[in-house]
Amino acid sequence: MPDTVQNNCVVSIAYTLRVDGNVVDEADAAEPLEYLHGADNIVPGLESALEGLRVGERKDVRVTPEEGYGVYDNDDVEVLPRREFPDDMPLEVGMLLSISDDDGYFADATVKAFNEREVTLDYNHPLAGKELHFNVEVVGIREATDEEIAHGHVHGGDIDDEFGWEDDDDEFEDEFVDEDEADDSPPSRFSQN
Ligand code: ZN
Numbered sequence: 001m002p003d004t005v006q007n008n009c010v011v012s013i014a015y016t017l018r019v020d021g022n023v024v025d026e027a028d029a030a031e032p033l034e035y036l037h038g039a040d041n042i043v044p045g046l047e048s049a050l051e052g053l054r055v056g057e058r059k060d061v062r063v064t065p066e067e068g069y070g071v072y073d074n075d076d077v078e079v080l081p082r083r084e085f086p087d088d089m090p091l092e093v094g095m096l097l098s099i100s101d102d103d104g105y106f107a108d109a110t111v112k113a114f115n116e117r118e119v120t121l122d123y124n125h126p127l128a129g130k131e132l133h134f135n136v137e138v139v140g141i142r143e144a145t146d147e148e149i150a151h152g153h154v155h156g157g158d159i160d161d162e163f164g165w166e167d168d169d170d171e172f173e174d175e176f177v178d179e180d181e182a183d184d185s186p187p188s189r190f191s192q193n
Pocket of ligand 1: 151153155
């Protein structure tokens with residue numbers, strides 16, 4: 001058993017993430033986040049700060065946008081005709097959408113603005129440009145299986161059951177896609193998160 005956080009370990013962490021002083025995400029020790037260390041499962045600034053820690057260790061970590069969810073890119077914004085959206089889809093500024101292209105690849109976007117003719121979508125991560133402040137505790141470390149290392153993610157947790165990661169080894173493993181909703185909706189490339 002590895003006793004420090006290192007590559008090819010599955011690490012369980014409890015954490016609180018604050019942005020501008022507000023809690024935006026958290027996981028407690030009873031239901032920690034499990035991730036594969038060294039596989040870009042979490043933001044790089046947090047991953048490198050966890051390297052070498054032992055179970056029970058806590059750390060305050062400040063992550064710059066560059067080492068977090070990226071700097072805000074003004075070019076990552078697109079204006080689409082309103083008619084491309086389903087008529088019955090309510091739009092709201094700040095709402096998150098999943099958008100698929102013709103090949104079935106999904107991207108996440110935030111509605112930045114809209115009027116009767118146009119909708120402005122922002123493909124930047126909602127936390128792009130933000131400094132992240134993590135208070136994190138390592139609550140578990142185990143060796144990853146060969147299969148987990150090959151896939152680049154953790155197996156066997158709730159996440160696998162919920163999102164079907166277990167058998168699905170193509171690259172289409174996006175937690176933001178709600179397949180049930182997608183089935184019900186008319187053939188549209190937009191779905192609401
Ligand atoms: Zn897998």
